[in-house]
Amino acid sequence: xxxxxxxxxxxxxxxxxxxxxxxxDLAPLNSDSEPDRIDWSQLDATFGPMPAPADGTKxxxxxxxxxxxxxxxxxxxxxxxxxxxxxxxxxxxxxxxxDQLGQLSIAETLISQGFNALLFSPQTDANLIPALxxxxxxxxxxxxxxxxxIPTVAHYVGNVQKDNGMRVAQxxxxxxxxxxxxxxxxxxxxxxxxxQRTAGFTETILAAGNFDVVASxxxxxxxxxxxxxxxxxxxxxxxxxxxYANNDGMALGVVEAxxxxxxxxxxxxxxTDGISDAYAAVRAGDLTGTVDSFPxxxxxxxxxVALRLAAGQDLPRVVATPQALxxxxxxxxxxxxxxSALRATLMAE
Amino acid sequence: MSKALTSLPLISRIRFRDAGTLVGLILIAIVFxxxxxxxxxxxxxxxxxxxxxxxxxxxxxxxxxxxxxGIDLSVGPVAALSATLGAAMMVAGVPVPxxxxxxxATGVACGFFNGALIAWGGLQxxxxxxxxxxxxxxxxxxxxGGTPIFGLPGEFRAIANGTLLGLPGxxxxxxxxxxxxxxxxxxxxxxxxxxxxxxNPEAARVAGVPVTLTKLSAYMISGGLASIASLILIGxxxxxxxxxxxxxxxxxxxASAIGGASLMGGRGSIVGTLIGxxxxxxxxxxxxxxxxQAFYQLLATGIIIIVAMLIDRATSGK
Numbered sequence: 097x098x099x100x101x102x103x104x105x106x107x108x109x110x111x112x113x114x115x116x117x118x119x120x121d122l123a124p125l126n127s128d129s130e131p132d133r134i135d136w137s138q139l140d141a142t143f144g145p146m147p148a149p150a151d152g153t154k155x156x157x158x159x160x161x162x163x164x165x166x167x168x169x170x171x172x173x174x175x176x177x178x179x180x181x182x183x184x185x186x187x188x189x190x191x192x193x194x195d196q197l198g199q200l201s202i203a204e205t206l207i208s209q210g211f212n213a214l215l216f217s218p219q220t221d222a223n224l225i226p227a228l229x230x231x232x233x234x235x236x237x238x239x240x241x242x243x244x245x246i247p248t249v250a251h252y253v254g255n256v257q258k259d260n261g262m263r264v265a266q267x268x269x270x271x272x273x274x275x276x277x278x279x280x281x282x283x284x285x286x287x288x289x290x291x292q293r294t295a296g297f298t299e300t301i302l303a304a305g306n307f308d309v310v311a312s313x314x315x316x317x318x319x320x321x322x323x324x325x326x327x328x329x330x331x332x333x334x335x336x337x338x339x340y341a342n343n344d345g346m347a348l349g350v351v352e353a354x355x356x357x358x359x360x361x362x363x364x365x366x367x368t369d370g371i372s373d374a375y376a377a378v379r380a381g382d383l384t385g386t387v388d389s390f391p392x393x394x395x396x397x398x399x400x401v402a403l404r405l406a407a408g409q410d411l412p413r414v415v416a417t418p419q420a421l422x423x424x425x426x427x428x429x430x431x432x433x434x435x436s437a438l439r440a441t442l443m444a445e
Numbered sequence: 446m447s448k449a450l451t452s453l454p455l456i457s458r459i460r461f462r463d464a465g466t467l468v469g470l471i472l473i474a475i476v477f478x479x480x481x482x483x484x485x486x487x488x489x490x491x492x493x494x495x496x497x498x499x500x501x502x503x504x505x506x507x508x509x510x511x512x513x514x515g516i517d518l519s520v521g522p523v524a525a526l527s528a529t530l531g532a533a534m535m536v537a538g539v540p541v542p543x544x545x546x547x548x549x550a551t552g553v554a555c556g557f558f559n560g561a562l563i564a565w566g567g568l569q570x571x572x573x574x575x576x577x578x579x580x581x582x583x584x585x586x587x588x589x590g591g592t593p594i595f596g597l598p599g600e601f602r603a604i605a606n607g608t609l610l611g612l613p614g615x616x617x618x619x620x621x622x623x624x625x626x627x628x629x630x631x632x633x634x635x636x637x638x639x640x641x642x643x644x645n646p647e648a649a650r651v652a653g654v655p656v657t658l659t660k661l662s663a664y665m666i667s668g669g670l671a672s673i674a675s676l677i678l679i680g681x682x683x684x685x686x687x688x689x690x691x692x693x694x695x696x697x698x699x700a701s702a703i704g705g706a707s708l709m710g711g712r713g714s715i716v717g718t719l720i721g722x723x724x725x726x727x728x729x730x731x732x733x734x735x736x737x738q739a740f741y742q743l744l745a746t747g748i749i750i751i752v753a754m755l756i757d758r759a760t761s762g763k
Contacts, residue, residue, distance in 0.1 A: 162738065162739070188733060188738070191739045194688075194691040195691070195739075204495075206733065208483065208488055222593050222682045285586070286586075286589075
């Protein structure tokens with residue numbers, strides 16, 4: 097028995113070390129700075145038109161939670177592209193953004209059903225690693241889609257998080273050449289997207305020389321926490337000219353704080369994601385702008401990448417998806433439900 | 446005690462309840478195997494056991510605490526704290542067995558802290574462990590700065606990812622722990638003390654049961670098992686995250702309750718809790734196979750917990 101135990105342990109160790117050796121071929125991924133990358137608009141030009149998927153191809157998607165509009169929209173993108181190419185898609189999500197083990201269970205259960213490719217949007221950088229290893233061992237391509245990044249993943253589809261904050265910083269530099277005080281409402285501490293968005297904003301605006309980032313505080317993606325933080329910051333710095341929030345939910349909380357402080361004319365507020373509430377708030381003039389990362393289109397691009405991989409194409413490790421700064425001036429250009437028109441607009445940029 | 450309780454010997458009453466839980470599991474399995482061909486296959490059943498093993502490890506400790514008349518809401522953050530400390534030790538080059546012991550000692554120490562405030566301080570378990578829930582999570586976040594610790598040694602991961610007789614390492618480890626917990630509860634004085642303290646603390650004190658030590662040991666066991674669960678998880682993930690263990694306490698309480706533990710104390714079963722964990726695991730697995738969205742999985746879990754409570758009520762004749 098003891099012999100057997102030892103042998104089993106040794107076998108386990110061997111299989112793991114083989115798995116790790118394979119994983120070590122890839123450097124830990126930083127999706128923003130990975131050199132092996134391509135922009136989504138170049139896929140057709142570089143790799144030819146989308147190959148027809150084999151009959152009976154099916155793709156599984158696992159995302160964070162359907163209580164967030166972003167992930168629902170991403171699933172719509174998966175489905176619309178899959179439907180257009182006659183591919184079956186199964187899209188599942190965990191109960192909440194905190195449910196790490198539940199998401200792992202879902203991913204593992206899906207793997208056992210024999211998909212041709214899998215699309216993972218993990219809760220954290222680590223919680224889907226066992227599922228990734230299992231799928232890789234079974235030869236099923238896995239695409240990590242926004243926004244937590246599994247360091248060992250071979251394929252990533254998503255927007256450049258850092259560019260997100262840089263676009264907002266650029267707006268301030270263009271609109272307020274005289275400079276001024278700004279503040280950042282950050283997402284959950286330690287989350288890659290939050291860190292990169294904040295860094296992109298702060299680095300860009302400080303480089304302009306005449307701006308001050310007077311506060312940069314986490315509000316954990318919560319509208320209520322963001323409201324409180326913004327109210328406090330406004331009391332301390334009544335001459336603040338703008339806020340940048342790492343997502344739209346928080347930005348809408350900030351908008352309320354700015355309004356109740358009577359600073360709506362003086363203080364600009366920017367969010368991130370482009371959810372429908374944010375579009376409505378931009379139209380109403382409450383929210384100055386949001387950086388839309390086009391979740392439906394991102395879903396379509398991710399599905400295209402998965403199907404190209406399933407068809408045997410060798411793609412770069414990162415495929416960057418589009419984003420744009422939406423303000424009152426350009427909102428009608430982007431607020432279209434016609435995806436092909438949106439694609440054309442973004443391609444032209 | 447009610448008439449139904451006294452008319453049946455305690456042990457056979459518990460076995461009767463366990464049989465009821467098992468019937469529930471079998472019913473669920475039959476329904477799913479009709480609806481999905483891949484449910485009743487060996488790889489999928491092993492999958493369910495593996496997915497249930499972490500919750501089972503937590504629920505074992507939770508059951509002992511609940512039997513003693515308490516509750517431990519801090520298991521998830523205790524797991525996170527011991528996992529991050531253990532992982533940091535391993536990455537720093539501390540030998541794996543030593544780091545594992547260090548992690549378990551951290552969990553036991555957290556349990557001691559909870560237990561000391563409850564047993565000696567006379568504070569309410571719900572409030573103390575609610576405080577612990579924030580406290581230990583904060584320590585884990587502060588210690589790591591919010592970022593995961595990657596790069597755990599392969600020899601450590603091999604234990605969690607290995608298999609023996611076709612069963613994954615975590616399932617075997619939790620099986621052994623469950624056997625130990627069952628022995629403690631049914632064959633040792635500590636088990637009798639736990640039942641007595643949870644059933645009627647005053648009577649237990651008069652009868653000479655060491656009430657303080659009994660409560661203390663329940664929370665220490667719970668803390669230790671939480672850290673073992675976290676070690677299993679980080680072995681599988683290859684990384685330790687300070688956010689790990691979110692909402693573990695609720696799954697563990699649910700499993701204990703489905704298995705027949707009473708939050709009033711004095712009643713609970715290791716076998717029942719294990720079956721409760723597998724019921725929750727099978728439910729999640731089966732509904733995923735049927736491509737049912739997570740919201741309905743939550744609904745099903747809620748219904749099962751309430752049905753289990755209603756059956757409890759009916760059979761205990763109260």
